[in-house]
Amino acid sequence: MEKSKVYFTDFRTVLGVSLPAKLQKLIKKAGIETIDMEGKFVAIKMHFGELGNLAYLRPNYAKAVADVVKECGGLPFLTDCNTLYPGSRKHALEHLDCANINGFNTITTGCQILIADGLRGTDDILVPVPNGEYCKEAYIGRAVMDADIFISLSHFKGHEQAGFGGAIKNIGMGCGSRAGKMQQHNSGQPHVIENKCKNCKRCAKECGSNAISYDNGKAWIDPDKCKGCGRCIGACAFDAIVNNNGDAPQLLGRKMAEYTAAVVSGRPTFHISLITDVSPNCDCHGENDAPILPDIGMLASFDPVALDQACVDLCQKAEPIRNSQLGDNMAKEHFHDHGDVWHNSNPNVSWAETLEHAEKLGIGSREYELITMK
Template sequence: MEKAKVYFTDFRCRPGKNNLQKLQKLCKKAGIERINFEGKFVAIKMHFGELGCLASLRPQYVKAVADLVKELGGRPFLTDCNTLYPGSRKHALEHLDCANLNGYNTVTTGCQIIIGDGLRGTDEVEVPVKNGEYVEKAKIGRAIMDADVFISLAHFKGHEMTGFGGAIKNIGMGCGSRAGKMEQHSSGKPKVDESKCKNCHRCAQECGSDAITYENNVAHIHEDLCKGCGRCIGACAFDAIETVEWDANEKLDRKMAEYAQAVCQDRPCFHINLVMDVSPNCDCHAENDAPILPDIGMFASFDPVALDQACADACMKAAPMPNSQLSDNLAKPDWHHHHDHFLDSNPNVDWKTTLEHAEKIGLGTREYELVCVR
């Protein structure tokens, strides 16, 4: 496979030009105009951030991309899928409220928001994965698969489980329905915290496997019947159900790459990463720690693997920020120096596995040519 082209621009702005204009110019230089947008529904997949997180992308950047899509004749909408864990984005109503409170709405972004997997996280499409080794059929939010064109707009940052969160994380994990997220995160079955169960029977009504019964006014999940879809987690309003068996990071990384393959295969796609506010952990946290690295710039490509590799390489060349999780770790006298900013920030991760497996299954290539745009 020949090298992919990844386009880059920094955040420097001379008088008369701003970063929103630079972002649109970057996308055009990267070839976004080669996609036929005319009259097409365009899913712009992003992360709205958990309530309390201030590191997610500013809505002005989102509007710049949406405006460009409209300029090219497309019909853009913002999308993300509901979360597996309790928080402020567990169902569509919470998710939309969270997006609005975090600054994303029709006024600030210029387009509508559609939660990809519906009200309860159960509106999904099973998509066969080309060259999949771990996932036969990925469970993707229906609205995302209904789109004619797919654009990933990702905040590139550190991540406590996958090393970093970039395009592949934004696509693979982010586009999975609740069942899809369960499949990627865990091979186990959910459990009931009896002290929190309120005997409401909502989980049993949602279960498609008749795996939940009530004993002594408390829900009980029968593992022999449970398919591990995680729908009961979303159905419980009291956070009484959770998954307790998490797959090893390497397996999670590979499944995530295969889910990204399912989303991107057989339709026009374009990918954008903004390497700024590089927090050590995911925007799923209800807080964001100080950035571990300085703001680097904006990257765009048709190849999500090359894009993430280029962003990771740029991060490795940057100096750690003082008074950050990364610099604190490096200052410890007994610290084992990994010479890898993501590993030194979160030492139990293995970010290269995602890119290696994504390249292996044909999602893209790790070999790239970096084209600088001024």
Template sequence: MEKSTVYFTDFRCPVGTSQLDKLKKLCVAAGIKDIDMDGKFVAIKMHFGELGNMAFLRPNYARVVADLCKEQGGMPFLTDCNTLYPGSRKNALEHLDCANLNGFNTITTGCQIIIGDGVRGTDEVEVPVVNGEYCKTALIGHAIMDADIFISLSHFKGHEATGFGGALKNIGMGCGSRAGKMQQHASGKPAIHEDVCRGCRRCAKECGSDAITYVNKKAVIDYDKCKGCGRCIGACSYDAVYNPNSSANELLDRKMAEYAQAVCHGRPHFHIALVQDISPNCDCHGENDAPILPDIGMFASFDPVALDQACADACLKATPIANSQLGEHLAEPGWHCHHDHFKDSNPNIEWKATLDQAEKIGLGIREYDLKIIK
């Protein structure tokens, strides 16, 4: 099979140029202008960052991509789906407030922002997974599937559950509706923090399975009726409903790859990853620990699998930063070194399964040629 091409540029900027100039040049070299965008909706999927986190991509980068789309006659919008866990992005109103507070708005990005799965995280489309082994269909945010063209703009960093968060995680987990996220997280079912529950009955009203009743003014879930859709999580304003089944294992990685296939299949797609501020954990955290590796550069490709592989390879070749989670682990007496920066940072992960499954089902290939753009 022919190798995919991945384009790369570092963060060095001579006087008179900027990283934004380099990002535009990278995207053009990688072929973004080969996509027919004239009069078409373009979904640009990215992460707006949790409140308190400072490692997420700046909105300036999104502006570069949006402007390129508009130059080609496209109608771009930035998008992400609501979160499964409690936080500042669990419904569309809070999500948009969070995005705005983190600097994402129509002025800074040059385009609209649409939360892909609607107000409560329930506006979804059931999409077939071509060659799917673990998920025959995927529940994807409706607005994302309405787009004619899909672009992922990812912050490549470490991740406590999947080893790293790159294009495939940004697409697969990020585009899943709340029920889609539940399906990926081992098809778990929600639970109740009784000490937080106020007995307001909002979760019961939202439940489509009549699975929630109340005992002593506290919500109780009938698991024989519960379908694990997660709608109750979005309904609760007090974070009393949560998902206890999140698992950092190979099954999660493989389901996530299959969800990415569902999002990309059958329409033009293009992928960009910035490997900088490489925090050990996801931007979904309300904080970010010190980076585990130095900033590396920007990557772009039509193949998200090759893109993630190239980013991972570059990280594995980098020198760990001593004053970081990774550096401290490696310095511990008797530490069993995995010779894998992601696994030495978060030992319980199996990141290679994501790339393996994505390649197996035909989303892309892991072998690539790297072209350097100055």
């Protein structure tokens, strides 16, 4: 079986050539122009960043992709779905305001912005999951599925539960409506080990569901409010919060892969990832910690599995940044080296199962040929 092709270029450039222009050259070399886009709706799925977060991709990169789509005769729009947790993107009006504040509008991106699952996050469509083991149908934002062609534009970074956020997370979790996100996250709910709780209240600050209280001087998670997102686990510095279901991170990853299969099956797709500002946690946070790795480069492929695997491999080879969450962990006296940057940064994560399951579903291959463009 022929290996998937993944195209790569670093962030070096020369006088007179901008990085957005270099990205355009990369995606053209990777074959985006071979897609018949004439007169067709093209969804460009990306993350507009939570208010306060500065690690998300700049709108300049979105415009670079949208302009290439328009050159090919396509009708591009940027899109994302509303969040499950309360924040600055929990319904379409706030979501659009957030996008605009963070620099995404028709002038800066050259195309319209649509919130795929509508005003309240309920405008979804049930999409069959080919060969799905955990989800037979996926709740996907309607505008994503109404598009003729789908492009993912992902910020590759760390994640406090999935290990890393790349193409599959951007597609699978990102294209799920509120009901879809709940279906993916409901594999388990965390609970508090009281004798480890230091009453620092950091977990409550990170909780997007107002599920954590301190009535008895220790954190308590209300199971009726908890949505199982796992942000409190990543927030706790004392290992006082654990998941009731030990397989929850693995199940989350497999469900994200199944949601990705629902989105990409049966139509032309193309995938882009930028390994820059590699924050340790998700762009859904209202802040971003210092990068754990240096900026590495831009990648593009027709295969989202190969793309994620290539990004993982490049990150594993990179030198960790000392003044970062990863660097701090590795400097601890009794540090246990997992031999993996994602586990070293967030010890409770699980990521390999996501790629394994995605490959099993036939979304793509973990075997790839990396083609470097200067």
